Amino acid sequence: MHELSRIIRGMPKSELHLHLEGSIEPELTFRLAERNKVRIPFESVEQLRQAYAFADLQSFLKVYYAGTSVLLKAEDFYDMTRAYLERVALDNVIHTEVFLGPQAHLDRGIAIEAIFEGVIAALDEWGPKLGMSTALLLILQRHQGEEAGTAAYDRAMRYRERIAALGIGGIERGHPPANFARLFARARAEGLHLLAHAGEEGPAEYVAQAVDILGVDRVDHGVRCEEDPALVRRLAEHGIPLTVCPLSNVKLGGVARIEDHNFKRLLDAGVKVTMNSDDPSYFGGYMTDNYLATAEGLGLTVADLHRVAANGFEAAFVPEADRRRMLAALDRFWVAEGLPLPAGATPRS
Template identity: 45%
Template sequence: MDSKDTLLQLSKTMPKTELHLHIEGTFEAEQMFAIAQRNQVPLKYQSVEALKAAYQFTNLQDFLDLYYQGMSVLLHEVDFYDLTMAYLTKVHEENVVHVEIFFDPQGHLSRGVAFETQITGIYRALQDAQQQWGMSFKLIMSFLRHLSEESAFETLELAKPFLNWIDGVGLDSSELGHPPEKFLRVFEACQALGLKVTAHAGEEGPPEYVWQAIEQIKVDRIDHGNRALEDEKLVAVIKEQELTLTVCPLSNLKLCVVNDMTDHPIKDMLALGLKATVNSDDPAYFGGYMQANYNALINDSDINKAELYQLAVNGITGSWMDQELKYQHLDTLKSLFS
């Protein structure tokens, strides 16, 4: 049996992918404070230390309040570039070789920040990371589910001049009361444009929301999916369709989706043959980036070498990267674990 130290070292050296990451959720307190000062945007916190203290929230609403406060300082293309590049630099140091990141245009459009301003800053950082480090990427435009279908359609219209930069669309924000079927027509329009589709489902919402994501929205991937395990038939369908689950361990712990990391269902998902992956969600707020999530699973959930390998494999095969790149990273993984 391999020691935890061996597994931790393997997790650090193996090529990793991140498939569930909200770029606005990577806003570290120091950077938020600095950009707020640069743009002369008042925050209700008088110092970085006071802002950091606010990061110790205890419920979803406090997190969302802080999350949207952070977004308010992003006004110019350079702000979106700096935010994205700071994240990419961190995960490059953790041997993340491929990222698929969400951005929330509606959260910025409502503040008068143009779609072009947002996406140009984000995309330029992604291109620079690819050029500097060979990090591949996909960009996912996410719709906010607490807003209307009409707002989502308006956002899609604004996105059309930039479709060559956008690889897929997602659905995030408060899940309860906003089932996937609310956005059925929007996702049909996105698929007609050739975009991949994913949706947050089964984090706080019931298994029914996962059913809707699969049967009505026809998702290519499921974000979170924890509560799918409550329904055996649903598990069978997810397995049959080989749908990837983008699981976020530390996020689940911080938002009390699980009470303790020892209770995390990711081992059960693997045992059931589901394509679970490890991701960080909103790492600045939820306790850490990719390596911290792997560390937590190894230290507290007792995943073994075979499970660690499978999680890494799932992250590669479940990504939307080119097939040739997948083979390269899978070969690297295989040699590391042999």
């Protein structure tokens, strides 16, 4: 594991499934609460951390939404985004695509300008400073329904040139992807990439709906696809990526232990799985943490690590020249470490 740890820490990475609001560390929550004179129901950073014990997705979302209460002004959204970028730069993340969910903020009366302009300003300033490319993903809350989602989408489209994709998240059970078919068809016609959280707590059927009805480019989570072997084969054959978040799945009770996760089985089945952190502040792990835990718990090999990292770059919403550049950086690292490239591969330049 020592060699794998060195490789994991040093290799260039992408992150494709990250909720900005889930990256706020308790220390920043308290600083923003003090700055904005917002009362939060915790007496200390330690007490807030202790509240991060969740039975399921819904119990997590209750704490998660409470944590958004400190975000009021553009500078708050800027500070949140900057803090995330600075943290993942330490994990050698060279490309990240971040979810921003405006509904929870709009419902609190926060101006759309504060939400988007604070985040965009931080991405524009700190991405280049840290040598990191970035993309912004709009995510809607499925449990609020398509009508409410469409209203939020319409408001967010004033920042259309900065939004790479439309996704849905939130409470999955009882809210199938098909409910958003009309809005997703519209977004596709308007040139957006498409995503959907599916198969985290919901069944494999939700993954199939995301692919067949919504026409998504990637499935966020997707791990319950394994309940349907034919669906797994389709995902593999069509190269539809899954943005898997192993520590999140453990924290929310999707699996009891990392050793029980199906990440390795899906990888071996040819599914384009990628590694991500989801809500790292709440789930106790950024990118390196997820790689390390998964590698140790599931026995990932050096070849597995290369394939997962390459999957992330291949699944990214970037120009082809940027994709080749990122894949070449991964190969250069492998060669510099004296590691064998996957069978049939040659170093990319």
